[in-house]
Each structure stands twice: as C-alpha cells, then as structure tokens.
Amino acid sequence: MLRRTHLSLDPAFRWLTLTGGLFVLALIIAIFLTLVEGSLPALKEFGFSFLFSQNWNPVTEQYGALSSIYGTLASTFIAMLIAVPLSLVIALFLVELAPPQVSRIVGGAIELLAAIPSIIYGMWGLFVFAPFMADHFQPLLAGMTPGLPFFTGPPMGIGLLSAGIILALMILPFITSVTRDVFAMVPAVVKESAYGMGSTTWEVMRKVTLPYGIQGVVGACFLGLGRAIGETMAVTFVIGNRHEISASLFSAANSIASTLANEFTEADSDLYLAALVELGLVLFGVSVLLQIAAQWWLRRTAKRMGASR
Amino acid sequence: MKTRSLTLRRNTDRLVSLISATAALFGIAMLAWILGTVILKGIDAINWEFFTELPAPPGMAGGGLANAIVGTLGITAMAVLLGVPVGLAAGVWLAEFGQQSKRAEAIRFACNLLMGTPSIIIGIFVYILLVLTTGSFSGFAGAVALAIIMLPVVARTTEDMLILVPGALREAALALGVPRWKTTLDIVFRAASTGLLTGILLAIARVGGETAPLLFTALNSPYWPESPNAPTANLTVTIFNYAMSPYDDWQTLAWGASLLITVSILGTTIFTRGILWYRSKS
Helix, strand or coil: CHHHHHHHHHHHHHHHHHHHHHHHHHHHHHHHHHHHHHHHHHHHHHCCHHHHCCCCECCCCECCCHHHHHHHHHHHHHHHHHHHHHHHHHHHHHHHHCCHHHHHHHHHHHHHHHHCCHHHHHHHHHHHHHHHHHHHHHHHHHHHCCCCHHHCCCCCCCCHHHHHHHHHHHHHHHHHHHHHHHHHCCCHHHHHHHHHCCCCHHHHHHHHHHHHHHHHHHHHHHHHHHHHHHCCHHHHHHCECCCCCCCCCCCCECCHHHHHHHHHHHCCCHHHHHHHHHHHHHHHHHHHHHHHHHHHHHHHHHHHHHHHC | CCCCCHHHHHHHHHHHHHHHHHHHHHHHHHHHHHHHHHHHHHHCCCCHHHHHCCECCCCCCCECCHHHHHHHHHHHHHHHHHHHHHHHHHHHHHHHHHCCCHHHHHHHHHHHHHHHCCHHHHHHHHHHHHHHHHCCCCHHHHHHHHHHHHHHHHHHHHHHHHHHCCHHHHHHHHHCCCCHHHHHHHHHHHHCHHHHHHHHHHHHHHHHCCCHHHHCCCCCCCCCCCCCCCCCCCHHHHHHHHHCCCCHHHHHHHHHHHHHHHHHHHHHHHHHHHHHHHHHHC
C-alpha cells in the first residue's frame, strides 16, 4: 500500500517542477504581450515615425524615440570601443603573463567590478567621475583634437562620453571573464609547439590563442553589448537627460533606459505612458535579438570547437 | 615570410606585456577608486541614528534610513519567497527530467532571455501588471519584480549544481525503492546543498542592489513600511532620490546607504565565492 502512494506522487512531482520551467517560458511571452498592449495607443498614433522622430514633447503630446535610441547606441558604442580591447589585454595578462596566484587575485578583483550595483556606479559617476572629467579629461581631449566635432562644447562632466566610459567599466568584467575562459581553453600542446618554434608570448597570443578563441571572444562581446544596452541607473545619473541629438560627445543626452527611469512616474496622460512603454518595447526587442544572436553564435562556436578536437 | 630582428620581436613582446599589465592594474585601480569613494563618503553618514531613525525633513540635521533598511530587507525577503521555489522547481525539472529534450531547450532559452532582459523592462511589466490594476504602488509589486529577476538565475544555477551530483547516487537510491521525488529532495538536494545555497545567495546579491525595477513598483516612502500593499521605503530608490536632491544632508545619507548596500552585496558575493573556492579545493 505504502509503495503505491509513493509511486503516485512521482508524476505529481514531475508536473510540479515542469510548471516552474513553463512559468519562465510564459513570463517571457507575457512580458512581450504586455509591452505590446501597453504601447498600442502610441503605436496607433505615431506608427513608424515614432522611431525616426526626434521630437519628444509631453506638452504637445508629440513623441519620437530617435534621441533616446541614438543615446543608447552611442553610449553603448563608446563602451564597447573601450571595454573590448581592454578586456582582451587583461585576459591576456591573466592567462599568459601573470603567475597563477596573481592571476587569481587580479581576476577576482576584476570580477568584483561586476558585483558593484549599478546605482553605486551612478553615485560615483555623478559626484566623483563627472567632475574629474570636466576638470581634467575633457579639456585635455578637446585640446588634443582641435576641429573635431565630437569633443567640443563646454566640459560639463556629464554627457554621452562619461556615460560610455562608466558603461565600459561595468561590462569590462563580463567580457574579461568569458575571454579569459576562452583563452584558457586553448590546448597547451598547441601553444607549446609555438613556443618551441621560438615564438615570443605576444606572437603565440596573436597567431595561436587569438585565432583559436576569436569566436568565443565575439560571443563575449555580444554578452557585454546586451548588458550595456539596457543598463539604467548608472547611465541615468551621468548622461544628462536631454532629448536632443548633438554631434559632441560632451553634450547631455539620454538613452531609452534613462528616459524610462526619469519620466515613467511622471507620465500623466495615456499617450505619454504608451509612448514610454513603446520605448521599453524597443529596448526589449533589441535585447532579445542580441541574446538570440549571442546564443546562436556561442552554440555554433561550441559545436565547431568540439568538432575540431 | 617576413623576417624580423630578434630585438624587435623581443621589444614588441615586452611592450605588449607592459600594456596588458597596465590594463589589469587600471581595472584594479578603478575598483579601488569606486570602493574608496563609497567608503570615505559613506562612513560620515553611518551612526546609530542612521540605523534607527526615520529620515528628517530637508534642512533639519540628523535622521536616518531605518525605514528604508527595513523596507529593502522586507522586499528582498518576499522576493526570495516568491522567486526561489519556482526557480528551484524549474532547475530540478531541467536537470532531472527535461535534460536534452526540445522542451528543456526552450525553457533554458527562455531563462537566458529573461536573464538578459534589462531590469527596467521587468519594472514596466510589473507596473502594468500590478500597479495599474491595483491603482497603487506597493512593496509587493517590488518584490514580484525582484523575484522575476532572481527566477532564471536560481533555475540555471540549480540545474548546474544538480547535474554535478553523480548519477550513481540517484541510481543507488532508486534501486532501494526510494521514489523519484524523495530521491531528488532527500538525496540529490543534500549532495548539492552547498551549491544550491550559493546559487540562491548569488541571486540575492544580484537583486539586492537593483534600483530600476523598484522605481515604478515599490516606489519609495518617508515612513515605516506598514503594509506590502503600499509604497515601501527602500535603500536603492532612496539613494536615487536623495542623490538628485539639492540638500547636502540627504546626499550624505545617500552615500551612507551606498556604503551599506555595497558592503552587504560585496560581502555576500565574496563569502559565496569563498565557499565555492573552498569546496573546489577540497
């Protein structure tokens, strides 16, 4: 008798745990549908022009997302431009150059950068880093590149450039740690044969490790990109929040996430709210596409590396 | 092939080594700069009142963030209660039943998508789902948002940890006639307990510092948290509001809250990493 009651619990257990799994699946679909439904009024009112209009004016009920989209893309681009090369050389240091003890401590410290909450980056960015940019870095940059439109205007400290640099710091640990793991996966035999031919460490890195791991590195960049594009609090603190596109990276701007953080609770009309939800939908769509690309790429890479062994 | 002199090659190698060591040092320097700032600026705000009193109106000296500390703890605890059981269930199914099936792949993919979804999007989702429908910002809505963020993290780490448990252990239990659910809960869970705990702790550390999903759900409040159905004070939104305020006293409090959050989260992270490291060594 006892055994029979036990047996009858197993299917229930199986179904219960499956419900947990299906719940995750349902959540993703629910988020998508909710965002679509919430942005319907704005979708109907503005159509595709929402994506290409720079005019964001709650008073006249005109909403265009272009400045937010531009700010998101530009700050993410700056972040990638800084973080990717930096991560590569740090990973090189951790895997090839540093003694194991040093590598573990330095690697751990870099990973701690990922554990610091976004809002702390924001506090530091607004009160410490932005003044530093305004007093030292921005004047220097402007002086070094006369005539370039990117580095003009008053050095206020806040703005696209500062936001991009802080984003770079925030995604650095993610790209570094994946890149480090990829580099560590290169079989020692291959590297040793290169060393045996008389290669220097840099030559082994450039001609053996990097070609071997390049696909994993690209995957790591996708992951970093996905992080950077939706980052909210740190960017909101330092980007300046202005609905205008300007060529100068010193000028205040905004991003999708910062617009949402600043204006969502202030939305006093249905259309305003719908426009903000549509901004969210755009961000969600981009991050889903990035994730899909990253997953597809990593899977392909894993298959190839598996096959080549 | 081009021949280069050995000196040139050696010097290039040295230069690259120098650059990469400098880059690593730069990373550590930035970490030190950020942590140093938070400690130096935050320590001024930390005193007995900080932990015991309500915030004072701007301009008045004193006051603390006791309500926000209680609120953050409460919201996080609710999020753990909501998110962890579902996450555990999903992880168990993936590791024990789903394995390589199509359905399991779909759920894994959904987990990855959810992990990659910006937290502010989760905030909007919960706002529409719970705040618009009930007509009120609430600590409960905040907890739901955090639970959604924890869910995929717990699910994936649970799966990873359960897979590490040797199959022979399961087979031994099943051969003795122990039912499947009991095998999982009593034997596999016990074998993986440290791993499961670290997964949950890491998920808590991840949501503990979240601000964006609380902005439009829990909102904030200058009072003691009384009901999960009302706007609830919490540390991270308080940091945001106070940092943007023009009052020096409030900005000091914001730094104090930043220090508290940073120490708790880095403490949890380092503690968890320590456990994992110790376990992998022994």
